[in-house]
Amino acid sequence: MDVELWEIRQHMGQFPPFDGLSDELLDALAEGVEVRYxxxxxxxxxxxxxxxxxxxxxxxxxxxxxxxxxxxxRLVEGDIFGHFSLLRNHRVRFPATAIEDTLIYFISxxxxxxxxxxxxxxxxxxxxxxxxxxxxxxxxxxxxDMMVTRIRKLVSRYPxxxxxxxxxxxxxxxxxxxxxxxxLVIDEGSDNPRYSFKDSEGKSWQMCGxxxxxxxxxxxxxxxxxxxxxxxxxxxxxxxxxxxxxxIYEAMLTMLRNNVHHLPVLYxxxxxxxxxxxxxxxxxxxxxxxxxxxxxxxxxxxxLARLSADVRAAFVRMVQEGANSVMLGSALSTIGRSFTRxxxxxxxxxxxxxxxPYCFMVNGSMARNEQSIVTDQDNALILSDDFDPDxxxxxxxxxxxxxxxxxxxxxxxxxxxxxxxTNPRWRQPLKVWKEYFEEWIANPTPEKLLHSSIFFxxxxxxxxxxxxxxxxxxxxxxxxxxxxxxxxxARNALNRTxxxxxxxxxxxxKDGKHNNSINLKRRGxxxxxxxxxxxxxxCGSKAQNSFRRLEDINHTQxxxxxxxxxxxxxxxxxxxxxLRHQMIDLEEERTPDNNIEPENVEDSERxxxxxxxxxxxxxxxxxxxxYPVPSQR
Amino acid sequence: MxxxxxxxxxxxxxxxxxxxxxxxDHAQDDMLARFFQARLPAPDTPIADVPMVALDMETTxxxxxxxxxxxxxxxxxxxxxxxxxxxxxxxxxxxxxxxxSSVAYHHITHSEVDHAPDLDLILEALLEELAGRLVVVxxxxxxxxxxxxxxxxxxGEGVLFPMIDTMSxxxxxxxxxxxxxxxxxxxxxxxxxxxxxxxxxxxxPSYQGHHALVDALATAELFxxxxxxxxxxxxxxxxxxx
Numbered sequence: 014m015d016v017e018l019w020e021i022r023q024h025m026g027q028f029p030p031f032d033g034l035s036d037e038l039l040d041a042l043a044e045g046v047e048v049r050y051x052x053x054x055x056x057x058x059x060x061x062x063x064x065x066x067x068x069x070x071x072x073x074x075x076x077x078x079x080x081x082x083x084x085x086x087r088l089v090e091g092d093i094f095g096h097f098s099l100l101r102n103h104r105v106r107f108p109a110t111a112i113e114d115t116l117i118y119f120i121s122x123x124x125x126x127x128x129x130x131x132x133x134x135x136x137x138x139x140x141x142x143x144x145x146x147x148x149x150x151x152x153x154x155x156x157x158d159m160m161v162t163r164i165r166k167l168v169s170r171y172p173x174x175x176x177x178x179x180x181x182x183x184x185x186x187x188x189x190x191x192x193x194x195x196x197l198v199i200d201e202g203s204d205n206p207r208y209s210f211k212d213s214e215g216k217s218w219q220m221c222g223x224x225x226x227x228x229x230x231x232x233x234x235x236x237x238x239x240x241x242x243x244x245x246x247x248x249x250x251x252x253x254x255x256x257x258x259x260x261i262y263e264a265m266l267t268m269l270r271n272n273v274h275h276l277p278v279l280y281x282x283x284x285x286x287x288x289x290x291x292x293x294x295x296x297x298x299x300x301x302x303x304x305x306x307x308x309x310x311x312x313x314x315x316x317l318a319r320l321s322a323d324v325r326a327a328f329v330r331m332v333q334e335g336a337n338s339v340m341l342g343s344a345l346s347t348i349g350r351s352f353t354r355x356x357x358x359x360x361x362x363x364x365x366x367x368x369x370p371y372c373f374m375v376n377g378s379m380a381r382n383e384q385s386i387v388t389d390q391d392n393a394l395i396l397s398d399d400f401d402p403d404x405x406x407x408x409x410x411x412x413x414x415x416x417x418x419x420x421x422x423x424x425x426x427x428x429x430x431x432x433x434x435t436n437p438r439w440r441q442p443l444k445v446w447k448e449y450f451e452e453w454i455a456n457p458t459p460e461k462l463l464h465s466s467i468f469f470x471x472x473x474x475x476x477x478x479x480x481x482x483x484x485x486x487x488x489x490x491x492x493x494x495x496x497x498x499x500x501x502x503a504r505n506a507l508n509r510t511x512x513x514x515x516x517x518x519x520x521x522x523k524d525g526k527h528n529n530s531i532n533l534k535r536r537g538x539x540x541x542x543x544x545x546x547x548x549x550x551x552c553g554s555k556a557q558n559s560f561r562r563l564e565d566i567n568h569t570q571x572x573x574x575x576x577x578x579x580x581x582x583x584x585x586x587x588x589x590x591x592l593r594h595q596m597i598d599l600e601e602e603r604t605p606d607n608n609i610e611p612e613n614v615e616d617s618e619r620x621x622x623x624x625x626x627x628x629x630x631x632x633x634x635x636x637x638x639x640y641p642v643p644s645q646r
Numbered sequence: 647m648x649x650x651x652x653x654x655x656x657x658x659x660x661x662x663x664x665x666x667x668x669x670x671d672h673a674q675d676d677m678l679a680r681f682f683q684a685r686l687p688a689p690d691t692p693i694a695d696v697p698m699v700a701l702d703m704e705t706t707x708x709x710x711x712x713x714x715x716x717x718x719x720x721x722x723x724x725x726x727x728x729x730x731x732x733x734x735x736x737x738x739x740x741x742x743x744x745x746x747s748s749v750a751y752h753h754i755t756h757s758e759v760d761h762a763p764d765l766d767l768i769l770e771a772l773l774e775e776l777a778g779r780l781v782v783v784x785x786x787x788x789x790x791x792x793x794x795x796x797x798x799x800x801x802g803e804g805v806l807f808p809m810i811d812t813m814s815x816x817x818x819x820x821x822x823x824x825x826x827x828x829x830x831x832x833x834x835x836x837x838x839x840x841x842x843x844x845x846x847x848x849x850x851p852s853y854q855g856h857h858a859l860v861d862a863l864a865t866a867e868l869f870x871x872x873x874x875x876x877x878x879x880x881x882x883x884x885x886x887x888x
Contacts, residue, residue: 018730020853020860048728050850050867052874072851114849116867119727 018043021118024071028091029617030138038131047119051111058095058109065103066119068095073115074516077107084525086623087112087516091616096139099125138620164264165257167293168278168286172197177221177245181233184224184244195225195275195287198244208252210283220284222248225275254279255288262340265293269305269347308351314359314415317352318422324348325599328386332596338383338588339560345384350375350474352423353392353416357475360415368405369397372473372480373416376432380472381542381557383588385534386595387605390417390425391432391467393439395480400442409440430464443480450484454491457501466505469546470557485555492550496643499551503640506543511536511630514623518612533594534607537587541629544636545580548572551640559584571639576632583628586621590614662808662887663689675801677770684777686808687883694725694879698810699779700866702858703789706740710795714740715765719859720775723782723866725879734775735859737762766800773805780887784841784865786811808887812868815886816844819876844868848875 022043025031031039048071051057057075058064068075070092077086077094085107088094098106099122129136173191175184177200188196199218203209208220224232224244232238232247254277255264264276274290304323311317324345331341357373377391378384394409413434421427434440441449453465469488473481492498512520512531519527531537545559545566554565560581567577591607598605614622670682687696701720707713715738722732739762783789786809798804816839838844841864842852848871853860873879877886 021730044731046730048723048730048863048867049726050848050870050874052871055874073849114871116850 021046021071024091025069025118029620030093030132030135033134034128034132038128042120042124042128045121045124047121049117049119051115051117053111053114055111056108057111057115057117058098058105058107060105060108062105063103064095064098064105065122066095067093067099067122067125068109069093069118069120071116071118073111074113075109075115076112077109079107084513084523086514087521087525089517093139096125100139163257164255164259164261164276164278164288165280165285167261167264167288168257170286172277172284172287174199174220174284175244176200177248178243180241181224181229181238181244181247182240185229188224188226188229193287194289195223195228196244197277197284197287198222198224198248199284200245206282208254208279208282210281220252220254220277221245222250222252223275223277223287224248227274252277254284256280257285261293264288266343266347268293269344269351272305272309304348305351308348308355311355312359314356314419314422317355317419318424320352321424324424325386325605329596329599332592338585338592339558341592342378342381342383342385342558342588345386345388346379346382349379349384349388349425352420352425353379353474356416356419357412359419360412363415364408364411367412367476368408369399370477371396371409372477373434373475374471374481375474376471377467378470379474380470381559383542383559385588385592385607386599387607388425389428390420391428392416392434393432393468394434394441395446395477395484396440396442397477397480398442398444406437406440410435410437413440430467432464432467443483446480446484447487450487451491454488454495454498457495457498459501459504462498462501463505466502466543466546469502469550470542472557488550489553489555493553496640499547499640500642502543502547502550503636504642506540506547506636507633509535509540509543510633511540511626514626515611515614515619518610520611530608530610532607533587533591533609537626537629538584538591540633541580541584541587544629544632545584547636547640572635576635579628580632583625586625587629590618590622662686666807674803677773678797678801678803678805681773681777681805686778686780689884689887690882692880693873693877693883693886696724696883697779698723698782698866698869699776700728700782700862700869701776701789702783702861702865703792704856704858705788705792706742708788710791712742713792714742715792715796716740716759717858718768718772719857719862720772721859721862721866722775722779723870725870725873728863728866728870730863733859733863734771736768736772738765738768739763764800765796769797769800776807780810780883781807782810782812782865782869784811784844784861784868785813786888810869810886811888812844812865812872813839813841814888815869815872815876841865841868845871848872 018040022039025042026034026039031042034042047066051073057068060080070088070090072090075088075092075094076084077088079085086094094107094109095105098104103122129139173187173193173196175187175196175198177198184196188194197220199220201217202219203217205219205221209217210219211217222245224247228247228249233242238247253267253271253273255267257278257280268274268276268290276288277284278286278288304320304327307320307323308317311320327348328341328345331344336344353373353375361367372395374393374395375391376393378388379391394413396405396409417427417433417435427433432439450468453462471481471484510523512528513523514521516527519529520531521527542559545562548566548571549556549562552566552569552571554562556562556565563577563581563584566572590609594609594613595605597613666682666686670679673679673682699720699722701718703715704717705713705715717735717737719735720733721728721730723729737758739759741764781789790806790809794804794806820837820839841861845852845864845868848868850864850867850871853864873881
C-alpha cells in the first residue's frame with residue numbers, strides 16, 4: 014500500500030460504513046478515490062443533476078437539503094452523502110452545499126455498487142433508515158444470550174412426580190432421594206386440558222400442583238399436619254409453569270412477577286423438569302432476582318430505601334450484558350412494582366386491613382413496563398364503589414401517603430404533576446373513575462387531556478386488578494369511536510418533536526440551530542410513546558407496553574405495511590440509547606438523567622439515532638394527517 | 647525566500663510559448679523532443695479547462711549542484727478532480743551517497759535507495775506523465791532546477807517548462823499585500839507560506855509531510871483551494887504560471 018493511499022485508507026477506515034470493510038475492499042476503495050476542494054458556500058450536489066459518485070467528507074462540513082429547501086442533515090468529517098440518489102435514479106434528490114471549506118472524496122458508482130454487492134453491512138448502511146435500525150436492534154438481541162437461550166437448556170433431569178394421594182412423608186423421602194428441591198404432584202384424569210399428558214403406557218395424567226422444600230416446612234410441619242396427609246391436600250392450586258422453548262429471560266420474569274422460586278417446565282402439556290431460581294442465577298449471575306426477593310424480605314420502608322443502590326447496580330450490569338430495552342424496561346418496572354407491593358403490604362400491616370376493597374393502580378412508564386432508572390411515581394387508587402369518604406378516606410389517605418413517601422425514599426420521586434394516590438382527585442371509587450374516563454373521551458380538549466394522557470397507560474399492581482381491567486375495557490370500547498378525542502390526543506402527541514440529528518458536538522435542530530445536549534426522553538422516547546398510544550387507542554388495543562401496542566396496531570390497517578416495524582426498531586433504539594447513557598452516568602458517578610451529550614455519542618449511534626429521529630418525525634407528520642379534528646356539526 | 651537557500655537567477659520566461667516552440671524544434675534528444683512537442687494549453691485558456699499535474703520531489707539537499715533527487719511523486723488533476731488512480735511514485739538512486747540526516751528527513755531508507763534505479767531509467771515515464779499538462783508545485787525553486795540539472799547531466803540538454811507555484815501564489819496573497827507590509831511594520835513574523843501552513847488557511851487537513859506523493863496530492867488540493875478562494879474557474883492560465 015502506497016503511503017499516500019495509506020492516509021486516505023486510514024481515514025476512511027475509521028468511519029462507518031467503511032470501518033467494517035475487508036482490507037482488500039478498503040484498498041480498492043482508496044485506489045479509486047477522486048478528490049475535490051469546495052469553498053464555503055459552494056454547491057456540491059445540485060438538485061436533479063446527474064450523480065454517479067458517492068461523496069465522502071474528508072474535512073469540512075456539508076448541509077444536505079430536501080427538495081423544498083428544508084434542511085435534511087448537516088454532515089461532517091467521515092460522513093457520506095449521495096447514496097440515496099445512487100441507489101435510485103442517479104438524479105440528485107437531496108442537494109448539498111459546503112458550509113465550511115470542505116474536501117470531498119468521490120467514490121465511483123462502480124465502486125459503490127461493488128461495495129454494496131460484496132459487503133452486506135455496507136449495503137445495509139446505505140439503504141435508508143429501516144435496515145440500519147433493524148440491524149442495530151437485531152445486533153442488540155443477538156448479543157444478548159439470556160434473551161435467546163431457551164429455558165430447556167437449564168433442565169438437567171426429569172422432575173420428581175408423585176400422585177396426589179401419596180403421603181407427604183413418602184413424597185419428602187422421594188425428594189430427598191432424588192436430591193431435588195420440589196416434587197410435581199399429578200393425578201389421573203384429564204379434566205384440566207392445560208396440564209394433561211399421557212405417559213409412555215398411554216395413561217392420562219394431569220399435573221395439579223407443586224410441593225417445594227419450603228412448602229414441606231410451611232404448609233406441613235409448621236401447621237402440625239400428620240406425615241400421612243396426602244400431598245394433594247397441601248399443595249397450592251395456583252400453578253405457575255413455563256414452556257420449554259421460552260427464553261431464560263421469560264422464565265426469570267415469570268418468577269419475578271409471581272414471586273415463585275420453582276417453575277415446572279412443560280413440553281406442550283407434559284412436565285419435563287423443574288427450574289429453580291438458583292439455576293437461573295447460576296446461569297446468569299447478575300440478575301434482578303436476588304434484588305426482588307430481597308425487596309420482599311424487607312420489613313420496613315427504611316430497609317427498602319437502602320436497596321435503591323442495588324437497583325442501580327443491577328441496572329448497570331444488565332445494560333453491560335446487552336439486555337435490550339424490553340428486558341430492562343420490564344425488569345425495572347418489576348422492581349418498581351415489587352417496591353410498591355411491599356410498601357402496600359407494610360402499610361396494611363401498620364394500618365390494618367382495608368375497610369373496602371381497592372386496587373392500587375400505576376400509570377405511565379410503570380404501567381407500560383418501560384421504566385428507566387430515572388423515574389418518578391405515577392399512581393392512583395381505585396376504590397370499591399362501597400367507598401364512603403367520611404368513614405373510609407382517612408385510611409386510604411394514610412395508605413397512599415405511606416406508599417408515596419416510601420417510594421420517594423426508594424428513589425421514585427414524587428410526581429410533579431401530582432398524579433399520585435395522595436391527591437384526593439386520584440383516590441376515588443371505580444364509578445368516579447369511569448366518569449373521569451367517559452368525560453375525557455366524550456368531551457376532549459387538548460388542554461384537558463394534556464395532564465391526563467398519562468392515565469391512558471394503566472395497570473394494577475396490587476389488590477382488585479379487575480377494577481383496572483374494567484377501565485381498560487371501557488377505554489378500548491369508547492376510544493376508537495371518538496374521533497374528537499383521538500384528534501386531541503394526536504395534537505398533544507405533537508407537542509414534542511425530535512431534533513434533526515447531530516453536528517460535531519452539538520445537537521442540530523430542524524431550523525439549523527445547535528444545542529449542547531438533548532433530553533432523549535422529551536425529544537425521543539416520550540413523543541414516540543405518545544404517538545404509539547394514539548394509534549393503540551384508535552384500534553382498541555388493551556396492551557399497555559408500547560411494543561405490544563405496536564403489535565396490535567400492526568394487525569390493523571392503520572399504518573402502511575412495514576411502518577409499525579420501523580417504529581418498533583426506532584423506539585427500541587431510542588430507549589436503548591437513553592438507558593445506555595444513564596448507565597454511563599452511573600458508571601461515572603454522575604446523577605443519571607435523560608440528557609445525552611453529543612460528545613458521548615459514538616459514530617454509529619449517531620447515524621442510527623438520526624434515522625430513529627427521522628422515523629419519529631415522519632410518523633408525527635402522518636399522525637396529524639390521520640387524526641384530523643372532525644368538522645363541527 | 648527560505649533561509650539557507652542560495653540566491654539564484656530567477657527563471658521567469660515571459661515568453662514561454664517561444665521557448666517551448668524552439669525546444670520542440672531543436673531538441674537533440676528524441677525523448678525531450680517528444681516532450682516539448684506535446685503542446686501546453688494556450689495562455690488564455692480558462693484554468694478550469696487546463697489539465698494539470700501536481701509534482702513533488704524529495705532531494706538530499708537544497709542545492710542542485712551538490713544534492714540529488716531521491717524520490718518523485720505526481721498526480722494528474724483538474725480543478726474538478728484529483729483522480730488518485732493517476733498517481734505515480736518513484737524512488738531513484740542519487741549519484742552521490744545518501745547522508746544520514748536526510749534519511750530521517752525523507753523516511754526513505756538506504757536499502758530502498760540502493761535498490762532504486764538511476765533517474766535516467768524513469769525519465770521517459772516521468773516526462774510522459776508531464777507532457778501536455780501544466781505542472782503544479784509548491785516552491786518551484788526545487789523542482790525546476792533539480793529536474794533541469796539532472797536531465798542536463800544525463801542527456802546533455804536541460805528541461806524547463808512553465809509551472810504553477812502554489813507557494814508563490816500564497817506569497818502574493820500574504821507577503822506582498824498592504825496588510826503584509828503593515829504586519830512587517832508592526833514587527834510581526836511573516837505569515838508562513840509553507841505547504842502545511844498554507845493548507846491550514848484553507849481548512850485543508852494535515853498530511854504526514856515529506857513524502858513526494860503525499861505532498862503532490864497536498865499541492866493539488868491547495869491549488870484547487872486557492873482558485874476557489876481567490877480566483878475563478880474562468881481566470882486565464884497566464885495569471886498563474888511562471
